[in-house]
Amino acid sequence: MSKKPDKPELSRNDTEEELAHLALQEQQTHPAEALLHEFQAQQIELEMQNEELRRTQAALEETRDRYVDLYEFAPLGYLTLSRGGTITEVNLTGARLLGVERKQLLHRSFDSFVIPEQHDRWNRLLSNTLQRSGANSCMLTLAKDDGECIQVHLDSQSLMTDGRPSSVSVALTDITLLARTEDSLHEWQQFVEYASWGMAIGDVTNQTLKRVNPAFAKMHGYSVEEMIGKKSIDLFASESKAGYAQYFNTLLDAGYHAFECVRLRNDGSTFPAVMDASIIKGFDGKANYIVSVKDFTERKDAERRMRELTAHIQTIREEEKAIIAREIHDDLGGTLTALKMEAYWLAEELSASNKAEPLLRHVELISQLTENAVNVTRRVITGLRPTILDDLGLLAALEWQAEQFYKHTGISCRVNGIEDKDKLDKQCSIALFRIFQETLTNVARHSGASRVEVEFHCCDEEAMLSVSDNGCGLPDGHTVASTSYGLRGMNERVAQLGGKISFGSRPGGGYTVTATLPLYVDRRKEERA
The missing domain is CATH 3.30.450.20 (PAS domain)
Known part of the structure; x- marks a missing residue:
């Protein structure tokens, strides 16, 4: 027996038509049954409509809840x-x-x-x-x-x-x-715009300026617009350009660097400045540097005037010491010498008489006291101004001072050097001699050394004095205290004459002080005049 083919699924309309056809047949043959069947068909249709309404209502409620959430919890x-x-x-x-x-x-x-x-x-x-x-x-x-x-x-x-x-x-x-945020930004903008020191932001990669404030542009002689894109190195004077790479590398390594330099203006003039630089990150993640520049011209001028005044005071002091030393030597020294001679004469006269023996003892005591006063006077005169410095020059004065140091401390002190007295002026001689005295004082007080080596050289351009000992030196990281007036005094003496001085421990122990002073022909001519 052959299999019947499957019937195709009927649509809702086909179903309704079939039911209607069946209902018509039933009505013709069985009226009650047909009516019941019609009610059943309508019930099915209503259930289908209700199901469609429930699905629509659920979708509407979901949409409503979603929009209520959007309304209630909106950011506005x-x-x-x-x-x-x-x-x-x-x-x-x-x-x-x-x-x-x-x-x-x-x-x-x-x-x-x-x-x-x-x-x-x-x-x-x-x-x-x-x-x-x-x-x-x-x-x-x-x-x-x-x-x-x-x-x-x-x-x-x-x-x-x-x-x-x-x-x-x-x-x-x-x-x-x-x-x-806008108020704070506005305040900072006002602060930067009206700041008395220069401020700028630059690109680390190409080292060019991106933004500057009016003070920065003005101190360099440009407008703000002219500064944008300018190379940082072009604003350094020639004497500071050599150190530019070191400045920038230190900034990159540490993230911050403060230093002094000489800046270049648009008209070619220069000015001393102190700079503070830091590395910052922009919103784009790129590294920038921000710098503040303070013009130190007035401060440097004040420092120069202070050095000149200090040098003038120091010169006056040395001259007054020399005058006092001469007056003591000429007046008090002569008087003591005459008194000593009179005491000798009186002692010889009284020695011929036995009755004057008690008086003779007093005369001898007077003679001894006078001798002591002469020695004290000589030491005072030497302390005020060693005559050997004026008479024989600096090298002879250094050798004499080294000998006196050995006599008082027992520490060996050897001087090696060559001097040209015509090249060395009075100011340099006095300054180097006082530095030598202060250095020997520090050796005796602090070093525990047994030997001191002194090197002195004088050429056309400069005079150099180096004093080294074999003592304990200074520990690593040691800084000079603000109360170290001896070292500060040496620094000031050298700075007044435009020289340099260095302090440092030696390899294997010991300490070295080296002072270098430039020699100026004009200054020597003025002194001779």
Whole structure:
């Protein structure tokens, strides 16, 4: 027996037609059964319609819930206001912005949150929104009930009923943080614009300037626009360009560097400056450097005048010492010598008489005291101004001082050197001799050395004095204390004459002080004149 082919699925319309056909046949043959069948068909149709309605309702509820969530938890505060400005609807974000529970906001005037100074602005916005179609906006400061104020951007739109505006839709955006950031940025911009020192930002990669303040441009003799894109190295004077690579590498390694340099102006003139530089990252992640530049011309001039004044005072002191030494030598020294000779004469006269023996002892005591006074006078004169320095020159004075040092301390002190007295002026001689004296004092007090080596050389351009001992030296990282007046005095003496001085421990122990002074022909001519 052959298999019957499957019947194709019937559509809803086909089913209804078949049922209707069957129903017609049943009505003709069995009226009651036909009526029951019709009721069953209608029940099936109603159930199918109900199922379709339930699916549609579920989709609508899902869509509604989604839009309610979007409304309630939107980042903006949404409010609906009556024509009089009373709050009729508000989302959760709006209630949170205003700091009041939502149910307490309803029927409350929005005007109560606007600060008094901006009531007119809000009233104009509300009136314009109700009178004109389209969106309106403004910035407002709202005061919460707890006294906190927030900055908001308000957008408003009228809602129409029967062709007339019946209410107002308002959207609030909290811009408090943005406003505060803008205020801070404005303050910093004002600070940078009106700062008395130069400030600039540059690109680390190509080392060019990206932004400068007016003070930076002015001190270099350019306009702000002319400075943009200029190479950093082009603003360094020739005497500082040699160290530019070291400056920049130190900045890259440490992230910060402060140093002194000489800057170059547009007209070719130069000025001394101190610079502070730091590495920062831009919003694009690229490294930039920010620098502040302070013109030190006035300070350097003040330092120069102070050095000149100090040098002048030092010269006067040395001259006064020389005058006092001469007066002591000529007056007091001569008087003591004469007194000593008179005592000798009196002693010889009294020695011939036995009766004068008690007086003779007093005369001998007077003679001894006079001798002691002569020795003290000689030491005072030497301390004030060694005559050997003026008579025989610096090298002889150094050798004499080394011999005196050995006699008083027992520390060996050897001087090696060559001197040309015509090349060495009086100021240099005095300065190097005083530095030598102070160095020997420090050796005796602190070093524990047993030997001191002195090197002295004088050529056409400079004079050099180096004093080295074999003592304990200084530990690594040691810095000179502010109360080390001896070392500070040596630094000042050298600086006054435009020289250099260095202090450092020697390999294997010991300490070395090296002073170098330039020799100026003009200064020697002035002294001889």
